[in-house]
Amino acid sequence: MNLAKSSNDTPPSKEEIYQAFLRSLKRRRRFGIVFMQCPPAEAKRIIGRVHQDLPQKQIATLTLTEPIDNLYDRVK
Helix, strand or coil: CCCCCCCCCCCCCCCHHHHHHHHHHHHCCCCCCCCCCCCHHHHHHHHHHHHHHHHCCCCCCCCCCCCCCCHHHHHH
């Protein structure tokens, strides 16, 4: 079995990445954390789209703009 990527493999599109992110959110029951790294303008667009695509989910965002030592303290 060869797991090396061939030169014909292309990176996933933004839509494919978004759909994978959405699937991850759909699988969450009760509390869960999903991370996404993107520019602020794109984050606003993605968050708006997630609210449209998953209106039944309660979604909050935590913007991390600098390194932190303890994520738990930020989430409390």
